[in-house]
Amino acid sequence: MSVTESTDTSDEPVVDPTERVRRRGDDSAVLRMSEAEAAEVGNDPHLHADDQRVLLNMGPSHPSTHGVLRLMLEMEGETVLRSKPVIGYLHTGMEKQGEQLSYMQGSTNVTRMDYASPLFTELAFSLATETLLEIEIPERATWIRMLMCELNRLGSHFLFMATNGMDLGAVGMMIYGWREREEVLRFLEKVTGLRMNHNYIRPGGVAADLPDGWEYDIARLLEMIPPRLKEYDTLMTGQPIWRGRLQGVGAMSAEEAIALSATGPVLRSAGVPSDLRRDEPYLAYDQVEFDVIVGTYGDCYDRYAIRLNEIRESVRIIGQILEAMPSGDYRVQDKKVTPPPRARIDESMEALIHHFKIFTEGYKVPAGEVYAAVESPRGELGVYMVSDGSSHPYRMHVRAPSFVNLQTMPHMMRDGLIADGVAIISSVDPIMGEVDR
Amino acid sequence: MNAESDDSTETEDDPTPSAPLRYDAPLTDSRGQAVVHPSRDTWLEVAEAALNDGFDHLTDVTAVDYLDYQGRRDLPDGVEPQRFEVVALLSNIVTRERIRLRVQVPVDDPTVPTLFDLWPGSETPEREVFDMFGITFVDHPDLCRILMPDDWVGHPLRKDYAVGRIPVQFKDQGATR
Numbered sequence: 001m002s003v004t005e006s007t008d009t010s011d012e013p014v015v016d017p018t019e020r021v022r023r024r025g026d027d028s029a030v031l032r033m034s035e036a037e038a039a040e041v042g043n044d045p046h047l048h049a050d051d052q053r054v055l056l057n058m059g060p061s062h063p064s065t066h067g068v069l070r071l072m073l074e075m076e077g078e079t080v081l082r083s084k085p086v087i088g089y090l091h092t093g094m095e096k097q098g099e100q101l102s103y104m105q106g107s108t109n110v111t112r113m114d115y116a117s118p119l120f121t122e123l124a125f126s127l128a129t130e131t132l133l134e135i136e137i138p139e140r141a142t143w144i145r146m147l148m149c150e151l152n153r154l155g156s157h158f159l160f161m162a163t164n165g166m167d168l169g170a171v172g173m174m175i176y177g178w179r180e181r182e183e184v185l186r187f188l189e190k191v192t193g194l195r196m197n198h199n200y201i202r203p204g205g206v207a208a209d210l211p212d213g214w215e216y217d218i219a220r221l222l223e224m225i226p227p228r229l230k231e232y233d234t235l236m237t238g239q240p241i242w243r244g245r246l247q248g249v250g251a252m253s254a255e256e257a258i259a260l261s262a263t264g265p266v267l268r269s270a271g272v273p274s275d276l277r278r279d280e281p282y283l284a285y286d287q288v289e290f291d292v293i294v295g296t297y298g299d300c301y302d303r304y305a306i307r308l309n310e311i312r313e314s315v316r317i318i319g320q321i322l323e324a325m326p327s328g329d330y331r332v333q334d335k336k337v338t339p340p341p342r343a344r345i346d347e348s349m350e351a352l353i354h355h356f357k358i359f360t361e362g363y364k365v366p367a368g369e370v371y372a373a374v375e376s377p378r379g380e381l382g383v384y385m386v387s388d389g390s391s392h393p394y395r396m397h398v399r400a401p402s403f404v405n406l407q408t409m410p411h412m413m414r415d416g417l418i419a420d421g422v423a424i425i426s427s428v429d430p431i432m433g434e435v436d437r
Numbered sequence: 438m439n440a441e442s443d444d445s446t447e448t449e450d451d452p453t454p455s456a457p458l459r460y461d462a463p464l465t466d467s468r469g470q471a472v473v474h475p476s477r478d479t480w481l482e483v484a485e486a487a488l489n490d491g492f493d494h495l496t497d498v499t500a501v502d503y504l505d506y507q508g509r510r511d512l513p514d515g516v517e518p519q520r521f522e523v524v525a526l527l528s529n530i531v532t533r534e535r536i537r538l539r540v541q542v543p544v545d546d547p548t549v550p551t552l553f554d555l556w557p558g559s560e561t562p563e564r565e566v567f568d569m570f571g572i573t574f575v576d577h578p579d580l581c582r583i584l585m586p587d588d589w590v591g592h593p594l595r596k597d598y599a600v601g602r603i604p605v606q607f608k609d610q611g612a613t614r
Contacts, residue, residue: 018557021557022553022554022557024578028578030560030578030579032578032579034581034587035587036587087583087584088582088583088584088585088586091584091585093593095569095594096593096594096600097600100600131468132468134468258493258494258530259493259556259557259558260557260558261494261495261496261497261556261558261559261562262558263496272530274530279533280533367510367511368467368468368511369467369472369501369511370467370468370470371470371526371535371537373496380496382496382497382526384497384499384524384526386501388505388506388507394501394505394506395501395502397497397499399496399497399499399526403561403562403565404497404558404561404562406561407558407560407561436584437584
């Protein structure tokens with residue numbers, strides 16, 4: 001390389017970041033190629049004979065692709081040029097299924113989408129249904145929902161810590177992340193009866209009140225977690241290998257992140273302070289104090305650090321909820337939505353009939369369309385619901401944050417190494433159940 | 438969420454106060470959420486006006502098939518109901534205002550211009566709508582199936598696609614054991 005050439009490259013016009021993500025042809029970061037075209041390229045030895053480009057499939061069954069994500073990569077040596085996430089391996093038609101199930105059954109369905117943070121999908125579904133029903137849920141139910149969701153956020157972020165560590169070779173971290181998540185899951189199991197797919201948050205409130213002595217369990221968790229986070233800091237945050245592996249990898253500007261519709265830690269890492277808990281407070285988030293964690297460089301390290309600090313913020317929120325938990329009903333006392341209590345069924349014929357009707361037919365929801373969004377650990381999780389006045393949603397669409405965030409991946413991976421690609425997949429933290437629905 | 442608070446973008450002398458406009462398209466309120474109803478011809482213009490007005494985040498693109506819905510009443514006067522409706526959810530990342538664009542798409546010509554050139558983030562949501570409803574986004578850079586296999590027949594979220602109607606896959610290959 002001569003000196004003149006190197007100066008030439010530095011004189012390249014500066015490209016507007018949003019223009020870069022709009023590119024369509026070969027200079028795009030996205031490998032827009034169908035299976036058939038890819039197979040053709042792969043079978044033709046002369047097509048890329050002059051350069052060293054190869055097409056490589058990563059996944060769908062690959063330990064670092066978080067389940068069944070497949071990446072189609074165009075590589076030159078170890079460098080990723082263009083890439084495209086190929087999804088759908090876990091598609092089970094849950095939105096179609098949602099149209100067959102009544103509003104009462106719907107939360108059982110949506111909870112299976114994001115299996116690492118199922119309570120958030122239940123919450124978004126319930127909020128959408130409640131907006132259509134125009135019912136106000138009791139204060140205690142609101143705070144129980146908040147408590148459970150923040151605990152679920154802890155569990156989800158601990159899972160991220162575990163898988164992120166594992167993907168990058170800090171295999172010990174996997175055990176530690178799992179250990180803490182287990183503590184959270186134990187409490188969730190105590191309250192909801194299940195470790196995942198809780199079906200706990202339902203339209204009208206929550207399924208059951210908190211068990212006796214829940215305060216002690218929560219206080220124990222709050223005592224346990226901060227020292228464990230210090231261990232994480234020792235093991236990862238300040239460690240030169242960890243920093244070297246993540247800093248500057250998969251960097252993205254704020255303009256690009258917004259243009260690509262990113263939300264959650266992916267958007268916040270680029271420096272955009274966007275958190276629905278603060279921006280559009282739902283539940284009682286306007287009554288608790290917490291900080292929105294924002295990154296600077298939009299790289300994998302920022303996304304790791306954001307999630308680590310969000311655990312601290314969630315601990316802070318849970319501490320305030322523990323202090324402020326009001327007493328009262330845990331579900332709305334509207335007989336249209338809430339089935340009669342079990343004891344009433346034995347003594348009242350009407351209650352029995354009502355119980356039967358509500359579980360066979362469900363309740364009717366006024367016609368209309370609504371969008372309700374919550375801040376899930378992965379970003380904005382929204383439910384767009386259309387009701388035609390019957391007991392089943394006419395259309396139930398879930399805006400899954402992982403699904404939308406996946407499209408930032410090719411742009412983060414461009415011109416990076418394939419080993420960094422693994423760090424990038426991990427830092428987006430996609431849950432494939434939610435991506436494919 | 439604050440629907441009618443922004444009067445600056447409404448057109449100058451609207452004779453009927455009962456029919457508010459936003460970006461020259463009818464504006465309605467759905468449970469406190471602002472909904473704009475552009476036609477297919479004005480779809481891109483309205484979207485661009487919204488983008489220039491600060492709605493820089495395209496939260497989602499989805500669609501609804503209104504085949505079985507009897508007596509829809511949520512459309513403003515002058516908007517002809519069609520079988521499909523494409524819904525774009527926009528939000529302003531600074532003010533956190535949200536609006537929804539809903540465009541009617543007839544079944545005999547299910548096409549809509551793509552929003553890719555305004556918001557590149559529309560790429561995968563539009564692919565999902567294409568896959569699930571068979572609505573074509575004109576000028577989309579890579580319109581192909583995303584959740585279903587490439588050779589799948591039919592569009593599952595259409596209302597005339599029955600739940601149980603699942604063709605048997607890999608039937609012609611015969612059993613291997």
